[in-house]
Amino acid sequence: MSMRHRLAALTSVVLLVSCGGGGSGGGGSGSTVDPVDTALTTGDPSPLAPAQSATLLQRATALATTIDTRQRALLTSLYGNGVDQSLDVTTNSISIDPMNAAQATAFIRADNGAGIAAVSERGRGRALAYGANVLDWMGGTTRQPQHAAMFKRAFAWTVTGDANAALPATLRFAVAGYSAASVKAFVTKAGATPQEVTCTIATDNTCTKDLDLLVFGSGVAADEGLKARVAAYLDAGKAVIYVHPSWVNSDGGRQVLAGMGMRMGGYPGNYFAPAAGVSVAAGRTAAQSIARGALLGPLVDTLGLLGRDTPAVDLATNTAPTDAVTAVHNDLAAFHANGTNLFQEPGAELYRLLVLWADLVRPGLTYGKLDMAAAPGPFLRTYASDSWVSFNRATTTTATAGQGDFMPAAAQQLPVSAGWEEIDVTLAQASGVTLIGRAAVPGKGVQVQVVDAAGATSLGVQTGHIRTWGNPLTDAGYPRPRRPQSFNVPLTAATTDFASPFGGPLMLSYGGATAGTTVKLRVRGAAKYAHFDFTRTMSATELADAVAALKRGDFGWQTNKLVGGEIQQITKYAQAAIGTLDPKVYVVDRLKGILFDTNHIANGYRNMPMTTAVSSLCTTFGWDCDGTVHNAPGVQHFVGWIAACGFLCSGNPSDGYAGLDIGWGWAHELGHNTVQRVMHIVPDGKGCDVECDNNILAGTQMLRKYALLGEDTNGSNFNHPLLYATVAANRGAGLAGEAQRADMQQRLWTDGSDNAKQAVHYQLAFLYTKYRRGLAQPTMESAIDFMTLLTKADRLVAKQFDTATASRYGMGRYTTNTITNPDLLYVLSSKITGRDLRDVFTMYGLALSATALGSVADLGLPLAPLDFYALPPAKSNQLATGRWVSLQGQTPAYPF
Known part of the structure; x- marks a missing residue:
């Protein structure tokens, strides 16, 4: 869509909204509340009519067009007359990208598209962030001097709002987690007098009134209120800079960046990045860089396609529309990771409009019969609806026909708890993901409270622990939602709302914990399903209920929790693996008794009792054979659904196109991981290595299975x-x-x-x-x-x-x-x-x-x-x- 067409669309939307279009209510003295505006505040799509999806799409298009125009103007001013852009931040750096594309803009992208620096406008304030210690370099004389003019313009814009303006004669600043000396060196070199002010900007906002600049570095300590504090500085008109001088993660830095509307790359930063991922080659024009940084232009074009039943686009060759959908999807993932609720976040209206649009489109979706070439309109709408999801709210919608091979339509009728259930969740290690034993029903909200965190420093809730889920762009017929498992939603001291359009087994993510401790949760609105927990004693009633659920097959997944291992498999695969067996025999005697127990016996883990002969010999030798050193290792996850490689694929989780059983394959994969x-x-580098050593354990299972x-x-x-x-x-x-x-x-x-x-x-x-x-x-x-x-x-x-x-x-x-x-x-x-x-x-x-x-x-x-x-x-x-x-x-x- 050209700029002329975008502005025409914006004009038509303004006229529509001003005339009360899109169901906003009549005029006269008795004006009504626009349900769209209400939904934008509450996150609840239920009052909206399906026809209002057009209104949501039009408003999103108008807003995205406005933001795109503003951001292109900002980038144009920063790049000026095309100053030298070449830059190499080396692999001792980390990527920085916009999280909220309505506030932040990609300022500098490496040659392969990775984010090197970003800028943002929030409230009356401005922010600049680099994933390398460029501020320190620009104050010296030996590192990347060709970038000095570009950096100076960005610095001037951050402080004054004008890339061409001079800095204040005296620039008052404070730092947190960064070297004040580096700031002083650059400010002095830029022709101003630096004045450091003693102000604990990371924890105290009472001393920032007269500051011209706040500078944060990766050394800033993580704090629950840091993100909100940085956002408040920007809302108040402050200039904020963040600099990350290495590839190492910084939790505090992530919070600062979140307050700026930005996100930091994952571990281990750019340590293994290619040269094209950390550098800008000489010769790139300003126009090329502006095109790389203006993120919302492709989204505006894509929104135009979503409103057409038969858009003239070949999605097989033109990836721009699906790439634009994915960009928003990635932003939403970052919002969730930072614990941001879209419907409470200032400046996130664009995302709220897109999520609500997806809600209204979703009920009519049908998986398994979509063809990208024959039906590009329905395909793209399904792809966007699957991608634009907010899980941390009280309610959502679901595709009433089911979610393909991920979840049957029957799951939507499962009863959920009306009252609070208290659930104990034992943590097997210091950090990880573990099954809770309850399920999210598609479209129904779950509430979670933390009664006792047991010392864990972070807790979250999500559906499933899955590393691969197919790709509708390459899978024939669009067989399932694009990413049916949820993002992780951090749990806080307050009640956490969680709702998934796709449903799934609920899991607790945790960090900073002590192995063996028990987290106590209260859960409401969740369902029971075919879950077996052998880390504790299941009652006869619990076993019978789980077996009955497995036989019914009305939930998409069957799960098992064992010492040292957890299993998730689609019910279809579980039933195929069970065959004519009693489900209890399959789960208890085979999966636990053969697959896991044999591996743990052969590996000498203390969760399996020693034989008399082993115990006696350990005593004779003076060996500590029952101490904590022999604890089962970190939990090994298995997923029976889709394999990341081949038919079965090792890793954690290991996954495969088959149900879990006691044949060779899963024993082989468990052997890989233990x-x-x-x-x-x-000897001399050749022998019984990978694909041989693990089979000693797999063969042990075959030996014990026969006996x-x-x-x-x-x-x-x-x-x-x-x-x-x-x-x-x-x-x-x-x-x-x-x-x-x-x-x-x-x-x-x-x-x-x-x-x-x-x-x-x-x-x-x-x-x-x-x-x-x-x-x-x-x-x-x-x-x-x-x-x-x-x-x-x-x-x-x-x-x-x-x-x-x-x-x-x-x-x-x-x-x-x-x-x-x-x-x-x-x-x-x-x-x-x-x-x-x-x-x-x-x-x-x-x-x-x-x-x-x-x-x-x-x-x-x-x-x-x-x-x-x-x-x-x-x-x-x-x-x-x-x-x-x-x-x-x-x-x-x-x-x-």
Whole structure:
């Protein structure tokens, strides 16, 4: 849309509003309250009629056009006659972008579009922010001097309102979290006399009356009232500057920027940014920079398209409309992150208009059948309605036909609590996200109160913990809302309103907490659904209710909370994974009992009880096997819905296109996220590394699953026949001594199959069952006991090693716990087995250091003979089918 058309649209809207159009009420002496104005104050769209979406769109277009015109004029004045713009803030910086595009403007964007600096106008005040220590540089002589003229204009505008004006003869300033010396140096260089005033501007606004400038830096302390205080300074006409001199986060800086209508980039700033993300190359024109900084022009054009049923636009090739929608979406995300309520925030009317417009459009949306090429108008309206959402209010609207595969329409009829429920939420770690056990119903408001924060410094509420959710621009048919999980809404001392158009499992985000503490919440307006919490004892009634909800399938998600793990999966996937099983058996006996419990037993976490044999040996060794060092690690989240990569994808959360079950895939992903270094054996950089070490844990699950349930899968994961064949081939090569060992390393660890490498750990486990336990054949429990002891010892070496107790781990000659992984496996396995395994490790091609060999020799253990427990092909899970073979001085044929 050209500027002429924008101004024409503005004129028509002014006439419409002045004539009482858009349902604003009649004239005469009995004037009525405009429901649009009421909704803009309350955030409640329910009094609005669907036809008033046109009024909202027209008012938003007019306002965005006005702001865009003003901001273009501001940028034009700042850039003047095209002074040299080239600048390199280096990666020791952080991005700064507008959050409220109605107040703030992108002043300087890097060549790839990242924000370097921004300016804003709020009330009668002006603000300038840089994501690097440019103020300090401009007071000196060696850093980016070509930028001096540009910076001086911006500084002058901030202080005086005119980029061409001279600074006051004496400039009175105060600082918070920034160097006063840097301010003085620049002001002096700019031709004025700096006068620092002692004023605690971060916490006290009574001494700012006569100040010309307030300067904040990243060292400013976070304070609950800091954002509002900075906003008040600007409203009162003050000049405010923020400078961020590194890539490191600053919570206080985020609050200052929020008061300016700006936002700071996330961790770790620009540390890994490319050169194009932190610099402006020479030769860019002022017009090009103004076009990059004027954010609302594309939005005005997009609003024009939203009002047409058949806009002439190819969304597949022209990304400007969807990019403009996303820009507002990102601003809304930043508002939420800062705890800003749009409907209480001065200067946010544009966003309020857009959110209310989205509310009115949303009920008629239908997912799964939209085609971007055939129906660009409905597609773009759906995309915008999905993107322009405010979650921190009491009410919203929902698509009555449901939310695609995210949430069925039936969920909208779920009963919600009319009174307050008190809910205890145990925090497993210092920070993270955890399931509450209640759900937000699409379109229905939830209220949350914090009864006891248990010392946590930050709490928030959100729906789901999901890292990928598809993309309607590339997914056929627009199968679900663009971003159906909510933004995080910070909880405060007051009652927090929360409403989602899409619904979802409610989760508590938290930070600054103590692991093991319990946050107490009061929740109203939420629903119960198929949620199982095994971090506490569920009553029979709770279990029955959750099972019934899972069978009904009237909510989109099923969730499980376990020690060390949490699961979210769409109900469709959960039901497919359950099949004909009793849901309780699926959740309790399989997901918890096999998937998580096996991993935690093998990793030696203290939430799983030790066997008598493990406990006894720990006592004998003097090992602390039940202390807090063995707490389960940070909560591992799983999402069964959409995978970020492949079919199943590791990470936290791990996700996949399947329901959670006890097959190979999810055990493999859980292994990725819990594997310990004693399983990571990579001599000379090659060996059992990623995609092998984690499978030692996955294969352990297959072993235990067969013993407990009789289900035999992936029986070749520990490929003992192949490992034996590799030993035999090495022995047949006619080598001896170090040459033979090196040849075996090449055959097994460099060139060999992962399945053969993985079998080594379990051959060590079998030796433990023979020599320490005296068993004729290893059992599942005795073999996994070895893994439990091995992983507990791994942690003890990492966390509790000292020279006085080093021999407890077979490390008596070590003065620190710096030890290679093969050496660590050797000393711990020898200690646990009760035999010196040096010849066994040599047989498997692993070189050992003199320190490790000497340490184990000092234990006086008998030398282990070369025994191998042979298992038939594909039967590594059926331990009773095997037999012992001696390789001591001989290499008999494999017995199967």
